[in-house]
Amino acid sequence: MASHQSALKAHKQSLANRERNRQARTRLRSVLKSLRKALTAGDAPAAQSNLNETVSLIDKMAKKGIIHDNTASRYKSRIALRLNALSAAA
Secondary structure, X not given: OOOOHHHHHHHHHHXXXXXXXXXXXXXXXXXXXXXXXXXXXXXXXXXXXXXHHHHHHHHHHHHOOOOOHHHHHHHHHHHHHHHHHHHHHO
């Protein structure tokens, strides 16, 4: 266990950051899941309305370093492809 004041503070901060990042990742996964559910159900209007919120959240998570930039790009690309395919089919 850390015994210096600065090491104790750093440990305390790391725990707080870890919890904050976990909550953010959970929120991101929930939003992605709801969007994917709408895409799977073929509900284009609901998917389109969720798209802006989802992309915004993905960008925020990448900016904060919670997810990698390439991961964010991959999520957005796959969502856009599925939404475009759904819109074209309708």
